[in-house]
Amino acid sequence: MGRKRVLAVIHTVTYGKRLLDVLSLLEADFRLQVFFTAPPHAFGDDVPAFLARFGAVVLPWDQATRMRFDLALAAGPRGVEYVDAPLITLPHGANYLKRVREGANSGVAGLRRQDLLPGGRLPAAVGVPHHAELRELAHSCPEAVPLAHVLGDPVHDRIIASMPLRAVYRRALGLAEGQKLVVTVSTWGADSCFGRFDALLPRLIGELPAANYRTALLVHPNVWSGHGAYQVRSWLARCAHLGIGVVPPEADWRSILIAADWIIGDHGSVTLYGTLTGSPILLAASPEQEINPSSPAATLAAHAPRLSPTHPLVDQLDYVSREYRDEEYASIRSRITSEPGRFNRNMRRLMYGLMGMGQPAHEPVTVPLPEPVPPAAWAPALGEALA
Known part of the structure; x- marks a missing residue:
């Protein structure tokens, strides 16, 4: 049976936690196989142990960048230009809170041009939590605006549901x-x-x-x-x-x-x-x-x-x-978020659309947090x- 291949790019534990919420939307679909990889990152030392705890199939970064995938997800920009897949980029935290002062690289972390176009390459989709971010995108990286999708925030929705x-x-x-x-x-x-x-x-x-x-x-x-x-x-x-x-x-x-x-x-x-x-x-x-x-x-x-x-x-x-x-x-x-309670619906539609597949015929429920x-x-x- 041929399965679509999905790659989760886990730079840090923080990024990994965010993407696990997203990957839960692909559960119970036998048409998919999810792989993980960990690019080099200054705060990435704990990622191998993090991935090992839940039995993930982890591909070495060098191997992952030589393979073709049907979808890739990343909550950070470093190295993702080397991934051969339709890529969805997402914020790794709440909104875009931090301002970076680094000369020519100054700007809002996550919305700077180098964050949105790593290596000069546009992703397939840029996920943002709120319509207000579209204004910043138009200023910092106009090319990314047509690719932007206002998805909402998974952590917001899990907290409210819990x-x-x-x-x-x-x-x-x-x-x-x-x-x-x-x-x-x-x-x-x-x-x-x-x-x-x-x-x-x-x-x-x-x-x-x-x-x-x-x-x-x-x-x-x-x-x-x-x-x-x-x-x-x-x-x-x-x-x-x-x-x-x-x-x-x-x-x-x-x-x-x-x-x-x-x-x-x-x-x-x-x-x-x-x-x-x-x-x-x-x-x-x-x-x-x-x-x-x-x-x-x-x-x-x-x-x-x-x-x-x-x-x-x-x-x-x-x-x-x-x-x-x-x-x-x-x-x-x-x-x-300007899409309260709707992240799962919006994100699942985007992922399956990029893979050219029909979604599972059930509502993507927001599950309350465990104890x-x-x-x-x-x-x-x-x-x-x-x-």
């Missing part, structure tokens, strides 16, 4: 009656929340009574890859010993975000997705120079309260709870990791 399970997720995390969960999230880079952990961690440890508060740390996989798991665990060893949960980079963070009572974050995607949960947000970092000024991250930075270095942390959490008005975040949430892995199975303390 919100009714919040109490289930909290039980899975072992939260006792009346306990509050503070989730601290960080993107990567010197100006991220992680870059301020030396000042923030003592406050999480010393100012939140353990009987009433639980804390979880969600650190971007690029931090783990860039510094190495040993170093990150070493930096966070004291937290783990004192009961602060250090979520491993391969874990699904979305159900943990839904379970939160407060989110302490920065200008990254996870903080922005936190606006969907209804939990009050406190910004520990929000560097204006790194934020795309037309993105929802810029609106969030202008609206959400900023963590103060001088006031007690518990008082600040109480303050943001009292002042939080869900309707004031509606405009921020609405900029994540989070219990904290006892999260990243081990340093000594345990070396045992």
Whole structure:
């Protein structure tokens, strides 16, 4: 039986997680065979282990670039010009939040000309989450506009579909009656929340009574890859010993975000997705120079309260709870996607159209997230990791 061949190009763990949501739309179709490959990338060291965990058929990059595929998917631009297939490019996070200042290469990450035309080659389709991105495309790379498809955002849709399970997720995390969960999230880079952990961690440890508060740390996989798991665990060893949960980079963070009572974050995607949960947000970092000024991250930075270095942390959490008005975040949430609840429908239609195949005769349902892995199975303390 001849099967169509689909290639998933996994540069980093973050990109891989995004593409797994997309690949779920191809499940149970015996007409397809999915392959994976991992191009060289500065933050790609953890990708082989990530792919091995779910038994993927992984092709060496050199082999993948010598083969022909019927469809390829990528959430990053590096090397994809060497892939012989109709290529769909997708963002790897929420919207396009970060501004890059690199001389001639400056612009919005993911929407720059070199991001959209790697090696000078146009893909078959450019997937974007919101109609507003078409204006930026027209400015930065007009050739890509006819190829653009407003698909929506898979993470947005999974979080919304999973919100009714919040109490289930909290039980899975072992939260006792009346306990509050503070989730601290960080993107990567010197100006991220992680870059301020030396000042923030003592406050999480010393100012939140353990009987009433639980804390979880969600650190971007690029931090783990860039510094190495040993170093990150070493930096966070004291937290783990004192009961602060250090979520491993391969874990699904979305159900943990839904379970939160407060989110302490920065200008990254996870903080922005936190606006969907209804939990009050406190910004520990929000560097204006790194934020795309037309993105929802810029609106969030202008609206959400900023963590103060001088006031007690518990008082600040109480303050943001009292002042939080869900309707004031509606405009921020609405900029994540202009196709809410329709990513699966739009993406599946695009993929099967490019392969010249009829879609399966059933609705592509958005499945709620599974329960989070219990904290006892999260990243081990340093000594345990070396045992």
